[in-house]
Amino acid sequence: MKKTSLSILLALISWVAFAQQSLWGGQNIVSPEIHPDNRVTFRFFAPKAVKVQVTGDFLPPQKVESQYGKMDVPGVADLKEGEKGVWEYTTPEPLSSELYNYTFIVDGLKNVIDPNNVYVSRDVASLFNIFIIKGGCGDLYSVNKVPHGSVTQRWYNSPLLGYDRRITIYTPAGYETSGKRYPVLYLLHGMGGDEEAWITLGRTVQIMDNLIAEGKAKPMIVVMPNGNVDQEAAPGESSLGLVKPNMQLPRTMEGTMEATFPDIIKFVESNYRVEKKKSSRAIAGLSMGGYHSLHISKEYPNMFDYVGLFSAAIIPNDKVDSPIYKNMEEKLAKQFAKAPKLYWIAIGKTDFLYKANQDYRAMLDQHKYPYIYRESEGGHIWRNWRIYLSEFAPMLFQK
Structure with a gap:
């Protein structure tokens, strides 16, 4: 009987040790x-x-x-x-x-x-x-003892696509109780990303909370959509279930995102206290998101007064045939005739899209379209895009 009790005791000790090992990572x-x-x-x-x-x-x-x-x-x-x-x-x-x-x-x-x-x-x-x-900038990407904004992941209906899609929205500290109307930054991710990318990889919440608390940026709403129009939401968050993320998605950079973007504007302006005017709207994005920002802003010249291109792709693939990308110079002429308050281009010196951005800037220079150019070290990396956001956001809605 004593042997049995001892065996049970040893087994119990072994189980507790195993459980603790699992609990604390081992x-x-x-x-x-x-x-x-x-x-x-x-x-x-x-x-x-x-x-x-x-x-x-x-x-x-x-x-x-x-x-x-x-x-x-x-x-x-x-x-x-x-x-x-x-x-x-x-x-x-x-x-x-x-x-x-x-x-x-x-x-x-x-x-x-x-x-x-x-x-x-x-x-x-x-x-x-x-x-x-x-x-240093690591402090900007950290959670500090400052007033904090809120992040919600909402679903909106896109009539042009015919289904519901998820979107991430940051509202600044005090939004719920202030009664004020706010300007909006639409912030777009790169190829393969989704509506979670700018929150997790870009540290958008930490950057905005800290900039606003320091008085360096105006309180604003930040809207982060999913730029892959064939996705309802980020992988694992849609009706497709736990699928493996994939960069090579259908309808990528072929005009559909640009054509359906007004659905996002309509949802935001119908559900949030925002200033519904050009001078209170900004759009920016990295890589594919910069491409979308460029073409959305020129397609709807009355929509945005602030445009940010972070390591942006510029020209569509030769196989793409969409009216969105036709008559590009003519559309840019209409956009710049309406005098956007800020057109901001940033890219790293070793970015594989550097030459494309150089050529695009030469075209803007030829037509004497005003813009601000920011060149940084490094390539096509999140370290640069976080810096670009932290520099771009303080320039918004100041005029």
């Missing part, structure tokens, strides 16, 4: 560890591994060939195996203030998530860990 490892001097140590437990590496945007980029030409990709660094199978890598120099992402490569297996860092973001079909270095 590893008493700190990774990443941000040191007081802003050097960072990454650790990974892999006692049977032969080689462990870390890759992320905190490392110097590498050049690779792609269908778009040479592109920057994150660098790679080797971890060194230490005691008890824990591999380590410490950055040789302190990191500047920023939001960074990383994953591990274990014996050639890429995109391995750090099991000791629960902070994970999704970019299309890729997952990666994130961390923030404070003391």
Whole structure:
């Protein structure tokens, strides 16, 4: 009887230990560890591994060939195996203030998530860990002790598409009780993204809360639609179920998004306290979203007084045949004749779309259309787009 009781007790202790191990992740490892001097140590437990590496945007980029030409990709660094199978890598120099992402490569297996860092973001079909270095722009991307806005994910009906779609909307602190009407920024994502991209990857909520609290940006509503018209919503959030995200979606950059955009305007202006005038509307986007912003704003020249093109694609594919993209120079002439208050173009020096933007600017210069140009380091990356948003938003609705 005593043996049976002892067996039960041992089994119970074993079960409790297993439950606690599951609850706490099973590893008493700190990774990443941000040191007081802003050097960072990454650790990974892999006692049977032969080689462990870390890759992320905190490392110097590498050049690779792609269908778009040479592109920057994150660098790679080797971890060194230490005691008890824990591999380590410490950055040789302190990191500047920023939001960074990383994953591990274990014996050639890429995109391995750090099991000791629960902070994970999704970019299309890729997952990666994130961390923030404070003391600069990283503070802007952090949740600080300031008044906070609200984020809702609403469904709107698009009569032109014939189905309901989900949209993400940020309202500034005090919106619910102020009774005021607000200007609106329509903020568009890139290819493969969705209505969650600017919230998770772009840190829109943190950026807007902090800018508004500091008095650097006017309180505004930010509307983040899904630019893929064949999607009801982000992957896993629609009637399609838990499908794998995919960049190659039908009806991409072929005119339908631009043609149906008034459905979004109508929904917002029917359901939110907004100022329904050109001088209180802005549109901006990155990559494909910059492309949509360019063509939507020229297609509806009375709609937006503020336009932001972040690393924008410019010209449609040769196979695309849509009236939206025809007579481009004629439509731009009508748009600029109405004197938009701000036309803002920004791109990184090593972005694969740099030449396309250079050519577009030459055309604007030829016609003496006014715009502001911002050139940054780096390529086609979220680090740039977060910076662009933090610089663009304070310029809105000031005149």
